[in-house]
Amino acid sequence: MSRERGQRPRVVACLAAGPDGKIATVHGEAALGSREDRSRLARLRRGADAIVVGAATIRREDPPYPPEVTVAVVSRSGRLPVASKLLAGEVRAPRILAVPEDLALGLLGPLSEVRAAGRLDVLRAGRGGVDIAALLAELGRRGAREVLLEGGGETLASFLAAGAVDELRLTLVPRLVGGREAPALVGGGGWSLAEAPRLELVEVDRAGGELFLRYAVLPPAPGSPRGRRGDGGD
Numbered sequence: 001m002s003r004e005r006g007q008r009p010r011v012v013a014c015l016a017a018g019p020d021g022k023i024a025t026v027h028g029e030a031a032l033g034s035r036e037d038r039s040r041l042a043r044l045r046r047g048a049d050a051i052v053v054g055a056a057t058i059r060r061e062d063p064p065y066p067p068e069v070t071v072a073v074v075s076r077s078g079r080l081p082v083a084s085k086l087l088a089g090e091v092r093a094p095r096i097l098a099v100p101e102d103l104a105l106g107l108l109g110p111l112s113e114v115r116a117a118g119r120l121d122v123l124r125a126g127r128g129g130v131d132i133a134a135l136l137a138e139l140g141r142r143g144a145r146e147v148l149l150e151g152g153g154e155t156l157a158s159f160l161a162a163g164a165v166d167e168l169r170l171t172l173v174p175r176l177v178g179g180r181e182a183p184a185l186v187g188g189g190g191w192s193l194a195e196a197p198r199l200e201l202v203e204v205d206r207a208g209g210e211l212f213l214r215y216a217v218l219p220p221a222p223g224s225p226r227g228r229r230g231d232g233g234d
């Protein structure tokens with residue numbers, strides 16, 4: 001894998017979903033897991049050098065992040081609320097907004113004050129979407145070796161499509177929130193069976209009604225369409 005070649009940090013994705021695959025309700029409520037699930041996430045956060053999250057999660061859920069951990073938000077639109085806990089709260093480590101380089105600069109206007117105050121760095125990389133490899137290279141340059149990818153489903157899909165997830169930690173919670181429009185574990189456009197990222201179940205832990213599943217994300221099979229394109233072998 002690329003990390004052995006020193007090209008990018010190791011990426012561990014961690015999300016909680018019900019058996020229906022949903023990670024939040026149609027109204028955006030995402031606190032699906034128990035206290036045990038939250039304390040496992042907190043442990044992963046403490047061990048991470050950087051956290052990556054999608055802009056929709058900041059806009060809908062506005063989670064509090066530890067002030068001392070680097071947090072990068074990916075966005076095509078550049079819409080990141082200045083009143084979010086991420087930007088308005090205590091900050092002792094970089095906050096990075098990663099946007100495509102073809103995003104019109106004027107759309108970042110509402111962020112000019114936080115940028116001028118040194119509370120937000122902007123990384124422009126990729127066209128039409130953030131170049132995930134470039135984002136990880138930037139985090140690596142800033143010293144990150146372990147990146148915690150907190151979702152949501154659209155962002156996890158972007159990272160999987162880029163072959164940039166090493167491990168998936170999935171908490172299977174005993175709730176069915178349903179809803180056609182509710183976000184699922186993996187969004188994006190989907191893959192054919194031949195192209196779908198393959199997982200290897202490496203650990204199962206049970207506490208209360210929850211299952212804590214740990215999967216290794218396998219590199220694409222050499223003969224598969226993704227393998228031939230070289231996805232995941234970055």
Ligand SMILES: NC(=O)c1ccc[n+]([C@@H]2O[C@H](COP(=O)([O-])OP(=O)(O)OC[C@H]3O[C@@H](n4cnc5c(N)ncnc54)[C@H](OP(=O)(O)O)[C@@H]3O)[C@@H](O)[C@H]2O)c1
Nearest residue numbers: 015016030054056057061075076077130151152153154155
């Ligand atoms: N249960 C859990 O473990 C868990 C974890 C995380 C989140 N959630 C919940 O899930 C919901 C959000 O999930 P979601 O799947 O709808 O959204 P998401 O992944 O949080 O964010 C999607 C947004 O991220 C940006 N994005 C993703 N990939 C990108 C790329 N390659 N380049 C540029 N920008 C990119 C885009 O931002 P723009 O829209 O700004 O262009 C996109 O609309 C929230 O309700 C949240 O609370 C649950």
